[in-house]
Amino acid sequence: MLRNLSNVERLAIETRHNGIVNDAKVNLYGNRLATCSSDASVRVFDLDVNGRCTKTTHLHGHTAPVWQVSWACFPSSENHLASCGDDGRLIVWREKDGKMQKFHETSVKDAKCTSVCWAPRECGLTLASGLSDGNILILVFDGTRWVESYIRGAHQRGTHLPVSWAPVRLSVQPPGHPQPPFVHLASGGRDGVVRIWTMLRPSEWNDGVRLSGHDEEVLDVAWAQTLVGGPMTVASIGMDGKLIIWRCADANQGPWSSRILHSFQDIPNHVTWSPAGNVLIASIGCNKFAGWTVGTDPDDWTQVLREDDERTEEGATGNEENAAVESCA
Secondary structure: OOOOOOOOOEEEEEOOOOOOEEEEEEOOOOOEEEEEEOOOEEEEEEEOOOOOEEEEEEEEOOOOOEEEEEEOOOHHHOOEEEEEEOOOEEEEEEEEOOEEEEEEEEEOOOOOEEEEEEOOHHHOOEEEEEEOOOOEEEEEEOOOOEEEEEEOOOOOOOOOOOEEEOOOEOOOOOOOOOOOOEOEEEEEOOOOEEEEEEEEEOOEEOOOEEEEOOOOOEEEEEEOOOOOOOOEEEEEEEOOOEEEEEEEOOOOOOOOEEEEEEEOOOOEEEEEEOOOOOEEEEEEOOOEEEEEEEOOOOOOEEEEEOOOOOOOOOOOOOOOOOOEEEEEO
16 A cells, blocks of 8 residues: 655656646656646647656647646547636647647637536547636537537636546446436535536536535545445545545435545645545645545545655746646656
8 A cells, every 4th residue: 555655756847838837737648748837838748658758749729828738538539638728718639640739629708717627438528617607618529510518607706616527437227228327527616615516418417416615715626536336536625725525425316425634724726636546636835745545445544745745856846937847756
């Protein structure tokens, strides 16, 4: 079992962005890193087996700060990247002839795109994007065109509306009576509420279960990959410094339980799970991280990385405009 992350090697990649780096994501295979910045650009880095950069591609399509990037999370579409920004644009980039090119662009009127997340592979090429007007945009590629739909009034208007898809669970049905997979989406907003949405049919969602526990704006949500039969788990962080774990045996029925795993002194930025769903990492402030592992008992949490660990590398301060991106190898 993983006991300590404080001594894990940390690599610094000079992005050469001309503004603050707002997000960084590694693809499914760990051989590409995408970053986005307040300089309105997206950059893609090819990584070797040691995690070092071998090639850089600059993607230009936004006209305002870009807040988040997301790689498609299944092998057949690992070369699809999505980005969203203050200009209200949600852009899908696709690799063609060895080059990343713009595949689709959606422009939202009178709102900013604050987050973007690809759905599980069972949903095909499907995206969710949280908007500053309190709505959630759902974008689906049907094989010939991109189809837009919305979850209206998901949260209060605000600067953050994070979204995260649940791993798809197939229901058990008698032979000859197939049941479509249950699709769930978590979101958070300025109202301090985490909501769990269930797709009833394409373009139609339920009213959303409301989970209350934060005292201020929810800044990020992350749904964990879980074993079949295990509890469904969502992590959320808020402006109040709380890191909350939400659990439910069946998201279609409830109820949801909550546990405050940690309260940070500084405001946390993001929260993410390992692919196996047993390691949880939160980023706090500039170049600070905290991490936990969970055992076979869902209540058995061990902190393996503390935010006060001295692990910042020379030249990677995180507060410079021409910032470096750090990753755990």
